[in-house]
Amino acid sequence: MEVEVIFKIAAIGILTAVCCQILKKADKEELATLTTLAGLVIVLSMVIGMIGTLFDTLKNLFSLY
Amino acid sequence: MEILKIAAIGITASLLVLFVREHRPDVAVLIGLAAGILILFSVVNYLTEAISALQALMDKSGIDLEILQAVLKIIGIGYITEFAAHICEDSGSRGIADKILFGGKVLILIISLPLLSAVIEIILSLLP
Numbered sequence: 001m002e003v004e005v006i007f008k009i010a011a012i013g014i015l016t017a018v019c020c021q022i023l024k025k026a027d028k029e030e031l032a033t034l035t036t037l038a039g040l041v042i043v044l045s046m047v048i049g050m051i052g053t054l055f056d057t058l059k060n061l062f063s064l065y
Numbered sequence: 066m067e068i069l070k071i072a073a074i075g076i077t078a079s080l081l082v083l084f085v086r087e088h089r090p091d092v093a094v095l096i097g098l099a100a101g102i103l104i105l106f107s108v109v110n111y112l113t114e115a116i117s118a119l120q121a122l123m124d125k126s127g128i129d130l131e132i133l134q135a136v137l138k139i140i141g142i143g144y145i146t147e148f149a150a151h152i153c154e155d156s157g158s159r160g161i162a163d164k165i166l167f168g169g170k171v172l173i174l175i176i177s178l179p180l181l182s183a184v185i186e187i188i189l190s191l192l193p
Contacts, residue, residue, distance in 0.1 A: 002103065003074055003077065003103070005099055005103065006074070006077060006078050006096055006099055006100055006103070007077075007081075009092065009095060009099055010081040010085055012092070013088065013089040013092030013096070014084075014088065014089075016089065016092075017085075017088035017089050039089075039092070040091055040092065043092055044095065046099075047095045047098055050098075050102045051098070051102065054106075057106075057109055058141055058144070058145060059141075061109065061112060061113060061116065061141065062116075062137045062138055062140060062141025062142075062144075063137060063138065063141075064138055064141045
């Protein structure tokens, strides 16, 4: 749960971008948009998990019930 | 040293954001969000120490804990509002960021009202 999370997210972003370029060249437009969406969903699920833990720690820290 | 880790996380994240932004602007915003969360997690232990020290101080000084609870709540709300507003601003929607700031201000006002009345009572009791 350290810096490698940032590298993981960046890697997913770049990979999906590259896949889209390849799929666009192979004129499979709909697959390209699907891979973009899949990459976004993966990254979002990771980040939303982190936001959940952040808000929990803040709630306990500042007793914000 | 914590500050080195924070600086390293911040620099790498901003460079990655710059790099990923041309291909995928949405993922770039999420990288910034993740970096912000990591930076907070690296200092959260010191924050808990500071807050427990403050509470010990308040117990000794005899001021009732209600005031410290309100101050901590205000700090927490301020931090979360700032965090959310900056994320919205990064992703380009400045209007939503301002709305979040407005909501945060209203909540802080509501929490600080009892403090205000406490201060006024103390002042009135001091007057002859």
